[in-house]
Amino acid sequence: MLKQLICMFIFMGIGYILFKKKMLSERGSRELSNILLYIVLPAVIIHSYCEERTGERLHGLWLSFVISAALLLLAMVISGLIFGRRRRIENVGVAFSNCGFMGIPLVQAVLGKEAVFFCSAFVAILLFLQWTYGVFVMTEDKKAISGKTIVRNPILIATIIGLGVFLIQIPIPGIADTVLSSLSAMNGPLAMVVLGIYLAQTEIKSIFLDKTLYWAAVVRLGIIPVASILFLCLLPGSMNHMKLTLLISASAPIGANAAIFAQKVGLDYTRAVKIVCLSTILSIISMPLLIMFASALWG
Numbered sequence: 001m002l003k004q005l006i007c008m009f010i011f012m013g014i015g016y017i018l019f020k021k022k023m024l025s026e027r028g029s030r031e032l033s034n035i036l037l038y039i040v041l042p043a044v045i046i047h048s049y050c051e052e053r054t055g056e057r058l059h060g061l062w063l064s065f066v067i068s069a070a071l072l073l074l075a076m077v078i079s080g081l082i083f084g085r086r087r088r089i090e091n092v093g094v095a096f097s098n099c100g101f102m103g104i105p106l107v108q109a110v111l112g113k114e115a116v117f118f119c120s121a122f123v124a125i126l127l128f129l130q131w132t133y134g135v136f137v138m139t140e141d142k143k144a145i146s147g148k149t150i151v152r153n154p155i156l157i158a159t160i161i162g163l164g165v166f167l168i169q170i171p172i173p174g175i176a177d178t179v180l181s182s183l184s185a186m187n188g189p190l191a192m193v194v195l196g197i198y199l200a201q202t203e204i205k206s207i208f209l210d211k212t213l214y215w216a217a218v219v220r221l222g223i224i225p226v227a228s229i230l231f232l233c234l235l236p237g238s239m240n241h242m243k244l245t246l247l248i249s250a251s252a253p254i255g256a257n258a259a260i261f262a263q264k265v266g267l268d269y270t271r272a273v274k275i276v277c278l279s280t281i282l283s284i285i286s287m288p289l290l291i292m293f294a295s296a297l298w299g
Contacts, residue, residue: 002288004106004109004110005283005284005287005288008105008106008191009192011189011193012193012199013196015196015199019200020200033194036190040184040187040191041100042161043158043187044104044187046158047113048113048120049163049165053166053167060117060118061166063239063242064242065121065125067235068121068246071231071249071250074224074227074231075096075227076133078094078219079094079224080095082094082219083216083219085140088267089267089272090215090216090275092137093255093272095133095134096254096257097220097249097250097252098254098280099249099250101255102253103252104116104123104249106248107248108188110248111244113184115241118245119246120158120159121159123249124155127150127156128150130257132150138261198273198276199280202273207274207277207278213271213274214278216275217254217275217278220253220279221251221283224251225250225286226290229290232246233297233298237299240299243298244294247290251286251290252283252287253276253283254275254279258275258276
């Protein structure tokens with residue numbers, strides 16, 4: 001886990017240097033983000049469902065959706081109780097992890113393709129809740145919730161396609177499987193390069209000197225993951241592989257959507273970016289420790 005995180009942060013450093021050296025512009029970073037969001041991540045999810053349908057896998061799939069929903073609700077409650085309406089950026093940011101850009105690459109690298117099968121359920125539910133509950137908390141206006149935005153989300157579309165492939169057992173041609181596999185291999189490096197570019201657009205010194213940012217990182221990287229571990233302890237040992245997969249998703253740092261939402265509704269965008277960057281940097285310490293603790297606890 002630590003080895004994979006170090007590799008990912010090296011990729012993040014590459015993105016940081018490329019932007020600082022003006023080899024990539026803000027426009028270029030947006031275009032890379034689009035490739036990641038609309039092509040690579042959907043390919044990872046669809047490819048994870050290209051498996052033989054068995055009773056065990058089918059049972060695991062529905063369980064992963066139920067457990068993911070419970071973990072996300074737990075995070076939303078904790079974040080809501082701690083930050084409330086006065087600190088809307090922290091409330092939404094802390095409730096929803098960056099499981100798409102960071103969770104999936106880590107799960108894929110550490111636990112393999114089959115684990116993404118379970119992780120995609122977490123991502124799909126998170127995206128739905130972000131664009132409904134998250135938007136409502138940020139705007140305090142139910143009318144701001146857009147059904148079209150939810151339906152058109154490429155990750156949700158990919159999950160529906162993947163579920164169709166798995167449930168109906170649609171045969172995937174060899175060429176298509178090779179393309180999906182190759183695109184999936186791009187996910188980790190590309191996701192971290194994009195995050196590095198985001199980081200390069202913020203003054204690093206100001207991130208670490210602002211003490212008010214640390215509480216959000218502590219809740220996102222410490223309190224919520226520990227609560228998630230305690231909840232997952234209620235599940236049997238036979239589900240340890242799924243439990244670790246969902247724990248990685250639940251322990252990921254604050255997602256970039258917190259900054260995107262803040263910018264759209266006129267909140268403090270700079271503060272939101274700093275919170276995202278700080279939690280991402282600190283996650284290199286928190287995530288391995290949490291996974292080691294959970295692995296020892298669950299045997």
